[in-house]
Amino acid sequence: MTDTAPRTGTAVRPPAPRPAPGAPAAPGLPPVPTPAYLYDLAAVRSAHARLRSCLPEPSSLYYSLKANPHPAVVSTLHGLGCRAEVSSPGELDAALEAGVPAGDILYTGPGKRDEDLDGALGAGVRDFAVDSVHGIGQLDRAAARHGVHVTYLLRVNPGGGSRGAGLRMTGEPSAFGADAEDIAAHPGRYTGGRHARIDGLHLYLATNIADEAALGDSFSEAIAVARTLREALEVPLRTIDLGGGFGAPYARAGELPDYPGLAGRLAQELDGALPGWRRNDPAVAFESGRYLTATCGQLLTRVLDVKASHGQRVVVLDTGINHLGGMAGLRRVPPLHPDVVPPAGPGTERTGGDGPDAAAEPPGPAMICGPLCTPLDTWARSHPLPAVAPGDLLAVPNTGAYGLHASLVLFLGHPAPLEVVTDGGRIVRSDRLAFVRRAAAT
Known part of the structure; x- marks a missing residue:
């Protein structure tokens, strides 16, 4: 050692x-x-199983490397079926070092340098999240430089608020996401160019919510926004990433919170708002960092x-x-x-x-x-x-x-x-x- x-x-x-x-x-x-x-990998596997039991099926799960990018942790979660969500060149390197294929990586973040995009595209990443009209154009130009076609999730900043959140991510002026009202009013600005096309929506409203009802309310808001914008954009959206918000104890003794009724609640709401989701039309995704590793x-x-x-x-x-x-x-x-x-x-x-x-x-x-x-x-x-x-x-x-x-x-x-x-x-x-x-x- x-x-x-x-x-x-x-x-x-x-x-x-x-x-x-x-x-x-x-x-x-x-x-x-x-x-x-x-770090105990058995505890990582246990947390993953616990979280999967709280999510509606079918759905996919991203692991947010910002919580812990250690290659052994990333590799374990990828082996359990998690895709990697990264937001920097360093996190991209960590995911690749851990053996995550570039095709299983989603590159996010509210501000990306041209060299960041060039590095990700050169490594084979083809899925991104963008937060603005400028971000869409920047990604389109980068993809054109590399002679490739890419897809992106459009991150959304809706109004409202999530009670019980450790940190509110949207609903106020923010680097994260395009305002839902502007997307609905000007949908043509957000659907992409010749080399970068919209694939879905990315909604991450709050984080670190231990209370099941409050977490469910946050997801309910995200589902309602996704329904409205899917109709407004009038283009096929293959993915709805509802984000996360799952709580966990931090540097204190305690257990992970349980959300026993969450999967049933979300399945019912998805049936009403996005009726094709059980056929992955659109595919529903969630993401977590702290719950999987804390x-x-x-x-x-x-x-x-x-x-x-x-x-x-x-x-x-x-x-x-x-x-x-x-x-x-x-x-x-x-x-x-x-x-x-x-x-x-x-x-x-x-x-x-x-x-x-x-x-x-x-x-x-x-x-x-x-x-x-x-x-x-x-x-x-x-x-x-x-x-x-x-x-x-x-x-x-x-x-x-x-x-x-x-x-x-x-x-x-x-x-x-x-x-x-x-x-x-x-x-x-x-x-x-x-x-x-x-x-x-x-």
Whole structure:
């Protein structure tokens, strides 16, 4: 579990050591150096099965790589039937590295550079999502440069609002989507050109909704908008991507929410609004990132220091906002109030420090800080914590989504944490992102 690449500049992932085919499973995981993200592929498969049971059939499911683009996670979900939804050259590279064929990739995002489109088209991607009239023309010109024909989903920004959402994506001025009213009033602007033609609609109204009724209401709104615009556009639409919004615990103990009545509700509404959907005319799609991966991960960390300061117990860990929660302040993820608990699973046994300075402080509330040279590196001002000493192992649960890849990993130059993938009680992959500074043409 060592890394040898330098770590400044462009992110790279060194080749992963993989077990030989047929290698016997280890009786238990070896101790994992910290800090480390530990991803369990069995939990990924369990979450996928749970989500599929909540969706109407037939329907397809995209995996949004923004939640966790680790190749082992992406490969597992693609093997379960998920297409990949990417929104950057880096995510495209991650999907291709994971073995996802270009024909199974949807390239989204509200702003794309010409070189982004050229790279995607050169890699074989032919399905895109666009958010504006300009985006349609830009994609059409790019496809013409490559001598190919492509299709796109037109992302829609309807009015209204979704209750219970962790983050509202539409219904207000936004980079995401074309206004539904303008599409209905000027449908000819949105159907494409000679090399890029509309294939369907993309509606993603909100995210991180744990309440089933609220999530159902969000999808109901999307279905109603899709029905109206399908009639207004007067061109065949083969796909209606209703987006996601499925909630999941973030950096706290807890289970994935259940939506037992959602599939039946949506099937009934789709029968009324899009009566051919059961024959895939149009095909209905959903997408998810956090629900599929949140509960597969835990962030392992060791205690570096324990002290009392002005009457407050202070615990310093070897990880902090550089590895978890950096984007919480940007509202991309909920505010960070992590649970810090004893770790779970093999290979996470407590191995506390020794010596005269390693005595455990008594249990009770503690200020939990990371190792960064800034007072901003604080996860909690007062968090219940057992008796710990330097060297003790702790964990933050449910960090498989928006963990490392929504962090401030370059801030203050600490090494990136390991990413360790387990399956069936054994390690199947272990690697570390590194950063290399390269000369660039100016």
